[in-house]
Amino acid sequence: MATRIVAPPKKVLFYSLRILARPLNSVPDQPDGGLQENPIHDRSPSSSTAAPRPSPPIDITDPGRLFSAVPTAKLINSATNLHAVAVGPVVDLGIRVMNSRMIMGTGLTRAAVVGVVRRTFYEQFCGGEDTVEAAATVRRLNEAGLRGMLDYAVEDAEDNPSCDRNLDAFLQTVESTKTLPQGHVTFLIVKISAICPISLLRRVADLLRWQKKDPSFHLPWMQHSFPILSDSTPLYHTAERPQPLTLDEEADLLLAQDRLRRIGSRCEEYNIPLCIDAEYTAVQPAIDFFTYSSAAEHNRHEPIIYGTLQAYLKDARERLVLMSEAARKMGIFLGVKLVRGAYMASEKKLAESLGHESPIHDSLQETHDCYNDCASFMLESIAGGSGAVVLATHNVESGQLAAMKVRDLGISEGNCLLEFAQLYGMAESFSFGLRNAGFRVSKYIPFGPVDKVMPYLLRRAEENRGLLSASALDRQLMRKELWRRLMTSFF
Numbered sequence: 001m002a003t004r005i006v007a008p009p010k011k012v013l014f015y016s017l018r019i020l021a022r023p024l025n026s027v028p029d030q031p032d033g034g035l036q037e038n039p040i041h042d043r044s045p046s047s048s049t050a051a052p053r054p055s056p057p058i059d060i061t062d063p064g065r066l067f068s069a070v071p072t073a074k075l076i077n078s079a080t081n082l083h084a085v086a087v088g089p090v091v092d093l094g095i096r097v098m099n100s101r102m103i104m105g106t107g108l109t110r111a112a113v114v115g116v117v118r119r120t121f122y123e124q125f126c127g128g129e130d131t132v133e134a135a136a137t138v139r140r141l142n143e144a145g146l147r148g149m150l151d152y153a154v155e156d157a158e159d160n161p162s163c164d165r166n167l168d169a170f171l172q173t174v175e176s177t178k179t180l181p182q183g184h185v186t187f188l189i190v191k192i193s194a195i196c197p198i199s200l201l202r203r204v205a206d207l208l209r210w211q212k213k214d215p216s217f218h219l220p221w222m223q224h225s226f227p228i229l230s231d232s233t234p235l236y237h238t239a240e241r242p243q244p245l246t247l248d249e250e251a252d253l254l255l256a257q258d259r260l261r262r263i264g265s266r267c268e269e270y271n272i273p274l275c276i277d278a279e280y281t282a283v284q285p286a287i288d289f290f291t292y293s294s295a296a297e298h299n300r301h302e303p304i305i306y307g308t309l310q311a312y313l314k315d316a317r318e319r320l321v322l323m324s325e326a327a328r329k330m331g332i333f334l335g336v337k338l339v340r341g342a343y344m345a346s347e348k349k350l351a352e353s354l355g356h357e358s359p360i361h362d363s364l365q366e367t368h369d370c371y372n373d374c375a376s377f378m379l380e381s382i383a384g385g386s387g388a389v390v391l392a393t394h395n396v397e398s399g400q401l402a403a404m405k406v407r408d409l410g411i412s413e414g415n416c417l418l419e420f421a422q423l424y425g426m427a428e429s430f431s432f433g434l435r436n437a438g439f440r441v442s443k444y445i446p447f448g449p450v451d452k453v454m455p456y457l458l459r460r461a462e463e464n465r466g467l468l469s470a471s472a473l474d475r476q477l478m479r480k481e482l483w484r485r486l487m488t489s490f491f
C-alpha cells in the first residue's frame, strides 16, 4: 500500500470532493457508463434465489476495516490518482507522452513532462527514486501490515557496462535492506534482461529452442538438464538453425551468469529470496535457463531463487509439471512466482507477424483456469514439502480459490512458503483483505529514476485503462470509505 502521506494540492482536493459527492449507488465513473457495484472479479450469481454459500475466506466488503491503517490524506491522494489514470483519454495521452522523445530530451519540456508523470503514474505505482526512498516506502507499508518486494526497475541492458551498473544497483538494493528490520523485505526482484545483454539473451533463447527441435544439437555451455521448454512450447521465433555462440558470446554468457551468482549469494547471505521476473517469449527460455541454473545451486535447503511462470501461456501448466518433476529428482525446492502475464499485446502481434498462432490462451477464461490450476498445483507442492509459491495477482476470485485450497490442504495461512503479492499502488483492498485473513502479503515495489521506470509505467497505464480495469474495485471501495469518514466527521 502506498502510504506516503502527502497533503493534497487544492485542485486535487476539489476533484476528490466532487468524487465523494456522487451518490454511492449510481457512481458514473466515466462518461461512457457507470461503475459496477459488484467487485469486478466476483462472478457470483446475482439472483437472490441462489443457495447460500459459505462465506469466502477473504473479506473485501468492509472498506472501514480494509483501509483502517490508511490516513485520509493518503486515501484521497490514491483515489484521485487512480481515477485520473483510469480515464481513457488521460491514459492515451500519458502513454503517448511516456513513449515520446520528450521524456528523453533536455530542458523545460522534459522537466514539465517528467513533473506530470511523477505526480500521477509514478507517484501511484513507484516506491521512490533510490534505495533510501524505497526503504521509507517499505517502512510505511509495514505499518499497514504489508511487506515489500524491492525491484530496481531497469530492463533491456544493451552491453556489459550497463549490465555491470545494474549489478551494482541490485547489490546496493540488497545492502539497503540492512537498514530495515528483518522480514520487512520479502524478495529482491531482478530482470535478467538488466544483467545480460539483450542480444545475447535472444541468441541463447534461439539456441535453446533449436535444441528442442533437434535434441542432437549440442550446447557446450548448458550445464543442467532442467526442462525449460515443453512439447507444446511454440518454437516459431527460431526459423533457422542458429550459429553456435562465438567465443566472445560465451565469455559474455559467463559474465552474465557470474552477475546472477553474485546477486544470489548476497541474497542468500542476507536471507532474502531472489525472484526473477518473466518477460516476453522471445527471450524467456534464456531467462529460465539462468533462473534454474541458479536454483540448482541455491535451492538445496530452502527456496532462495524463484522463477516466474506466466499462466496466460498455453504451455504454462505443462512446463510447471515438468519443472516440478525435475526439481524433485534433483532434490531442490521449486520456487515459483505465478502471474497471468503482462506482454499480451506484443506477444499476439509478434506471433501474427510471423504467421503463427498466438502463444497466449484464446480466451481470458482459459487464462483464469490455467492460473487457478497452477496455483492449486503449487499449493499441493507446498503441502508435500517440495515447493514454494508467490501468488502474484490482483484477481480476487483467484485469491478466494487459493485461500480455500489452503484451508482444505491444512496449510497455515502464515506459512513462509506461501506469499500473496500485488503491485505497489494497485489492488490495495485485496492486499488488506488477504492481510486480515492472516496471509503473508507483499507489495511489489518498483523504484528508480522516472525515465528508467518508463517501460514499467507504460504497462501499468495500459492495465488501469477504463472501467473494468484492475483498479475499479479499489476506486469504488476508497470512495465508499472516504464518504463514510466524511459522514462520521459530520454526525
Ligand SMILES: Cc1cc2nc3c(=O)[nH]c(=O)nc-3n(C[C@H](O)[C@H](O)[C@H](O)COP(=O)(O)OP(=O)(O)OC[C@H]3O[C@@H](n4cnc5c(N)ncnc54)[C@H](O)[C@@H]3O)c2cc1C
Pocket (backbone or CB within 6 Å): 041, 276, 277, 278, 279, 308, 310, 312, 339, 340, 341, 342, 343, 344, 360, 361, 362, 363, 364, 365, 367, 392, 393, 394, 395, 421, 422, 423, 444, 463, 470
Ligand atoms: C507481484 C506481481 C508481480 C508480477 N510480475 C510479473 C512478471 O514477472 N512478468 C509478467 O509478465 N507479469 C508480471 N506481473 C503482471 C501480471 O502478469 C498481470 O499483468 C497483472 O497482475 C494482471 O493479472 P492478474 O492476475 O492481476 O489478473 P486480472 O486482474 O484478472 O487480469 C487479467 C488480465 O489478463 C489479461 N489476459 C490474460 N490472458 C488473456 C487472454 N487469453 N485473453 C484476454 N485477456 C487476457 C487481460 O488483460 C486481463 O485484464 C506481476 C504482477 C504482480 C501482482
